[in-house]
Amino acid sequence: MTQQTSLPFGRTDITVEELEQLVDTEEAATQAEKGGVNDAKNQIEDFITYIPNLLNWLEEHGRSYSWRETNDPWKVYLAEILLQRTQGDAVEKIYSDVVQRFPDPKALNQASEEEIREAVHSLGFVNHRQRTLEEVGRIFIQEFDGEIPDFIEDLKKPWRVGDYSARATQLFARGKPMSLVDSNFARVIGRVLGYEMPQQPHKSDDVYALLDALTPTDPDVARSFNLAILDLGALVCTPNSPDCESCPISATCQYYQSTKSEGQ
């Protein structure tokens, strides 16, 4: 198993030459073409040259959350379940309490329905979350002897735990380089590359193939790359009013270039 050496933003001081060794440019270009990216190879190569800018931006502006300070698979997995359809700031308010109440799958499995509901009630979607957490405790105890499974398909066994949560656990806790696909991620990459995102990018094998090829193979850089895109999507490249003028990758962004030329 590959282990990370640093937290929380991974490795942000990387050169373009190093990145070129860590990113599968050919595969990324092949996959980008499938999404209608023009001149895909050049676009991907150009994007790679701006990744150091993106990682510098992360170092300065990235969000600090408690679950980014740990590589304990249980704590990361629990955070990802709490983060489903929920803002990080809301989760941060209750996260340490939830971790204290349920320090492992056994504690969760022994908790009553009421205790679970009380722990997460401030986040909303209480029925949904209670059922998911109840299944996490039961399944991890019954099928994995109280351990946190190390395969994506096993991490997805509890009700409504999907690829994002499972992959985030493997990436952030276990240092396995892989991409995350959520709406922020899809929006940023779609805009930057001019990639035509499908309606449900998190269910598209093509989108995963593209983003896995773009994700650097070094665990620390994979961590920083994913965190940078997630935070850029949350803070700068927002759905309705992206702040392109302060974006660290605007010079390689197809969306920005096209809106600029429209305004000329």
Ligand code: SF4
């Ligand atoms: S330049 Fe604008 S559209 Fe492009 S990634 Fe940055 S914020 Fe998003």
